[in-house]
Amino acid sequence: MLGKSDFNGAVDGSGSIIRLEVPDYFDFGQCREHLAHSENGCLVTVKGDGVYKGLRLNGIPLLIRIFGEENRGGGLRIHVHGADIDAAMATDIEEHVRQWFDLERDLAPFNALAERDELLRRHVRRYSGLRMLGNPSLYESLCWAIIGQQITASFAFQLKQRVVRTFGESVLFEGERYYLFPGPEVVANLTIRDMTELKLSQKKAEYLIEVARQTVEGSLTKDQLLAMESIEQAVKRLTAIRGVGAWTANYAVMLCLRDPQAFPIADVGLHRAIQHTLGLARKPTLEEIRRYAVSWEGWEAYATFYLWRGLEDHAEISTDELA
DNA sequence: TGCCAGGGTCTTT
DNA sequence: AAAGACCATGGC
Numbered sequence: 001m002l003g004k005s006d007f008n009g010a011v012d013g014s015g016s017i018i019r020l021e022v023p024d025y026f027d028f029g030q031c032r033e034h035l036a037h038s039e040n041g042c043l044v045t046v047k048g049d050g051v052y053k054g055l056r057l058n059g060i061p062l063l064i065r066i067f068g069e070e071n072r073g074g075g076l077r078i079h080v081h082g083a084d085i086d087a088a089m090a091t092d093i094e095e096h097v098r099q100w101f102d103l104e105r106d107l108a109p110f111n112a113l114a115e116r117d118e119l120l121r122r123h124v125r126r127y128s129g130l131r132m133l134g135n136p137s138l139y140e141s142l143c144w145a146i147i148g149q150q151i152t153a154s155f156a157f158q159l160k161q162r163v164v165r166t167f168g169e170s171v172l173f174e175g176e177r178y179y180l181f182p183g184p185e186v187v188a189n190l191t192i193r194d195m196t197e198l199k200l201s202q203k204k205a206e207y208l209i210e211v212a213r214q215t216v217e218g219s220l221t222k223d224q225l226l227a228m229e230s231i232e233q234a235v236k237r238l239t240a241i242r243g244v245g246a247w248t249a250n251y252a253v254m255l256c257l258r259d260p261q262a263f264p265i266a267d268v269g270l271h272r273a274i275q276h277t278l279g280l281a282r283k284p285t286l287e288e289i290r291r292y293a294v295s296w297e298g299w300e301a302y303a304t305f306y307l308w309r310g311l312e313d314h315a316e317i318s319t320d321e322l323a
Numbered sequence: 324t325g326c327c328a329g330g331g332t333c334t335t336t
Numbered sequence: 337a338a339a340g341a342c343c344a345t346g347g348c
Contacts, residue, residue, distance in 0.1 A: 152328040155346055201344050203331080245331050269329035308329080 020076040025107035027129020028068035037312040054180040063171040099136040110299045114194040123306040132305045134255030138222040139215040141256035145248040162198040187212035206244025263300035273307035
């Protein structure tokens, strides 16, 4: 399986370094390219060969920079800046990155089934080694999904960026500022107006404050969902929150709990991705999608994620053509 | 203007 | 369970 990481201990201003081994079917470059397309520098920044992200640990905001190693296994090097870290913190950071990049999963079965699937084949070949990149925080995953409900991806990005830059903390590194998503204790104490000023709808402001409130009070936790027997139960718990419907719940389960069976089947992006991949004149119906998804059994989330990835390139090509 | 956008709630069949 | 009405907000 995965080897243990090496921790070099606290060093000077150049930061501590953690090394991480990676499994088969992992390509850091593919993951970085996806982040470069999807994150737009909101919480994750792609700079050269590195992926930078702010991270709060023991109440301290840190910056981690991740690079792929050139040699053989293609392991990862994580540089940590902002504080001296001890072995326990190094373990936490390693765990964060493992979850973020979904490193524990054996992707061989998915690659095999995707090779046999007419919808997935060209995506799994083109993006081989891409992992489902989500967010280890349930609170952040839910907020991210709620902000993105029923609006264009570009407008969603603007809203996310405003929320993050207005209310989030940041870390300064080499003259640039890297933002963290505002913690639940911050959002729980915002007013509706604080957020509608950023052009969030009244409803979304209410939903976000409620999610933050339940997180602060401890009645909404990731462990609680992980302890449940099925993803249906987790989805049911989440949809009990006002503003969290089937799409948002499945999105959060997919990107935070990393359940490969989570399936935001109502997602318009998924519909468009299928349409473009197959060259259909119209978007597929839910019934048609269910038929395609029969062969994805157990890997619906990964299938969705790879289809979304294809859409990013398609959108870019369309934009280029206009220019 | 009208329709769409990586939906939700509530009501009705 | 599934479908329809109505909602909210900005972009093109």
